Amino acid sequence: MRRLLGCLAAVALAGCPTYDRYDKLADQKGMLTADQFASYGPEQAQKIAIGRALAQAYDGKSAPDFAAQMGVAVAFAKTMPDVVSVTADTLAYFLTVQFKSGWHTAVLPIADGKAPQDTPGLPKAAS
Secondary structure (H helix, E strand, O other), X not given: OHHHHHHHHHHHHHOOOOOOXXXXXXXXXXXXXXXXXXXXXXXXXXXHXXXXXXXXXXXXXXXXXXXXXXXXXXXXXXXXXXXXXXXXXXXXXXXXXXXXXXXXEEEOOOOOOOOHHHXXXXXXXXX
């Protein structure tokens, strides 16, 4: 009986999901490359640059680290010429961005090692 309970406990614990979503969100395997998506147009390039800024600002998993990361990414997004509004999701690692064209999109971290300003097709930042 003890062996059965031990096995059931092990199965139950192994079935518990991890709540660390950052690595899964930032992983780009199996997706269209960020630079290829950026080549579709200036708003797409701005989305990729914002995602790279979001990933670049990652400095840990604590609440203050998360707040700082979001603050840096929101500030960067506001420098983009076509961005109308930016909202940081307080429960997850993404931003919701609205562009002048009316396009609303979620921006996830893009941890591909490239600097945001090196995104191809990126228009000049707003002053």
